[in-house]
Every structure is written in C-alpha cells, then in structure tokens.
Amino acid sequence: MSVYDKLKELRITLPEPISPAAAFVMTVRTGNLLFVSGHIARRDGKPWVGQLGSELATQEGKQAARNAAIDVLATMHHALGDLNKVQRIVKVLSLVNSTSRFVEQHLVANGASELLQEVFGEKGKHARSAIGMAQLPLGACFEIELVAEVSD
Numbered sequence: 001m002s003v004y005d006k007l008k009e010l011r012i013t014l015p016e017p018i019s020p021a022a023a024f025v026m027t028v029r030t031g032n033l034l035f036v037s038g039h040i041a042r043r044d045g046k047p048w049v050g051q052l053g054s055e056l057a058t059q060e061g062k063q064a065a066r067n068a069a070i071d072v073l074a075t076m077h078h079a080l081g082d083l084n085k086v087q088r089i090v091k092v093l094s095l096v097n098s099t100s101r102f103v104e105q106h107l108v109a110n111g112a113s114e115l116l117q118e119v120f121g122e123k124g125k126h127a128r129s130a131i132g133m134a135q136l137p138l139g140a141c142f143e144i145e146l147v148a149e150v151s152d
Contacts, residue, residue: 003083006119012070017078018042021137027079033090034148036075040140041068049139052132053102056141061096061104064142065111072112072144073119080150088149089116089126095143098132105130112144 007014018039020026028035041048041064048064050056056064077083094109096102109130117124126146136143 003086003119006121007073010118012073012119014074014077015071017075018071026075029079029150032087032149032151034076034079034150036072036079036146036148038093038095038137038143038145039068039071039075040137041065041142042071042140043067047138047140048142050141051097051099052104052108052141053099058104058107061108061141062111065094065108065144066115068142068144069112069115072146076148083119085150085152086120086123086148087151088123089120089146090149091147092116092126092128093145094128094130095133095136096130097134097136097139097141100132102132105132108142116146 024037026037052061073083092113094112096105096108098105109128113128
C-alpha cells in the first residue's frame with residue numbers, strides 16, 4: 001500500500017508545509033539522509049501552547065505530538081515530492097515542554113512515533129529520544145525533528 005493510500009485510510013490530509021520561523025531551512029538532504037528541522041505542535045494553525053504536567057495532560061500531549069508529526073510529513077512531501085521515497089525513519093527527537101515533576105515524556109512522544117509507524121509500517125520504526133524541556137519556542141507543548149533514509 002502506498003503512503004498516500006495509508007494517509008487516506010487514516011483520514012489524514014497533509015497541510016501546507018510550514019516555513020522556517022528563523023535563520024534555518026526546513027530540510028537538508030545529504031546523500032540518502034533527509035534531516036527535518038524541528039516542528040512545533042500546532043492546533044487550528046497556531047502553536048499548541050502549554051506545559052505538560054500543569055496545563056496539559058499526557059493524552060493532550062500525545063495528540064499534539066501526532067499533529068506535529070503530520071506537519072513533518074507535509075514538509076517531507078514538499079522536500080521529496082513523494083513520501084514513497086522514504087526508505088526508513090531513522091531517528092526521532094521529541095521535545096516535551098513539561099514541568100520538572102512530569103515523567104511521561106515518552107508517552108507523549110508515542111503520539112508521533114505511532115503515527116509514523118501507522119503511515120510507513122516497518123519503515124516507520126525508529127530510534128528515538130524523548131526529552132523534557134523547561135520551555136519551547138512560542139510556548140509550544142511539543143516539538144519534533146527527525147532523520148529519514150530516502151531514495152531517488
């Protein structure tokens with residue numbers, strides 16, 4: 001099944017890719033690796049703000065992570081022209097805006113990881129880090145970046 005058939009089955013429509021908010025580019029390809037810059041979670045087109053462990057619960061964070069992963073897919077589609085060129089999601093870095101007592105960053109990050117595995121199947125299984133942060137850009141609750149192996 002193609003990636004686009006899977007997205008349709010999941011009722012996911014890729015949004016327009018976001019533009020960089022500072023002095024960087026959204027993707028860099030070197031050889032067979034595509035590095036995707038950080039994408040903060042958005043809701044209704046605006047940053048999904050809040051801190052896990054105070055304003056937001058784990059399930060909300062997990063949905064925010066899923067939303068951010070969908071935005072990453074849009075960026076990858078824009079960069080590659082075809083998501084079927086993805087051979088493997090290699091590494092995901094998940095940053096969670098959380099209180100010092102919040103310890104479920106890994107569960108929040110599952111929102112993104114599970115989506116990538118739903119969309120890409122075995123190719124979506126990846127190495128990952130999930131890290132708690134005191135703050136993220138624009139007060140976002142979640143940010144994701146990833147590295148993918150791609151073909152021509």
